[in-house]
Amino acid sequence: MRAVVINCTLKPSPETTNTGALAEVVVGALRERGVQVETVRAVDLNLPPGVRTDMGEGDDWPGVHRSLLDAEILVIATPTWAGHPSSIAQRVIERMDAMMSETDDAERPVAYNRVAGVVVTGNEDGAHHVISEVAGALIDYGYTVPGQAWTYWNRGPGPGPSYLDADSGHDWSAKTGRAMAANLVAVAEALAARPIPAPPS
Incomplete structure (x- = not known):
């Protein structure tokens, strides 16, 4: 089984990213379950609108x-800016829009029978x-989002330290991230055994 984790931090490599640090908890838990994980740092790529x-x-x-x-699992990891996903996360979501019109050999949207989760810092x-x-x-694109397929960290309202600057x-x-990974794998395995059919015509 394969997973792709798209880190939507605004910080280019090799700068340390809080979002990437929390995403690594999920990556580790996926790898413990035998999942091959590829991490993409979207800000390092040329992604035109x-x-x-x-x-x-x-x-x-x-x-x-x-x-x-190539992956059964997708994780989008994003910081929160002004209460919204990062501009990089929005760009990724917009580029994924094309998948709505792409189908597989069974005439299913290509995102069908794939699962997704979210990490936020x-x-x-x-x-x-x-x-x-x-x-x-x-979900609009066809991914299945299992229950509790997310984890997050925030200090709370107002200014304060970032994820890597505080232990609170x-x-x-981390516990929620490990549960997220377990749920993603469990539902991906269930969909592999009993795939969602093509939508009725």
């Missing part, structure tokens, strides 16, 4: 798209709103 799989010369999205089609409130925005988009709440976020 658009809603097509390939926007032409220099577009790095087609490579990400191939990874998505931020030193402000709004994690549940961000989870809802990202998960809602992924880490145990809960």
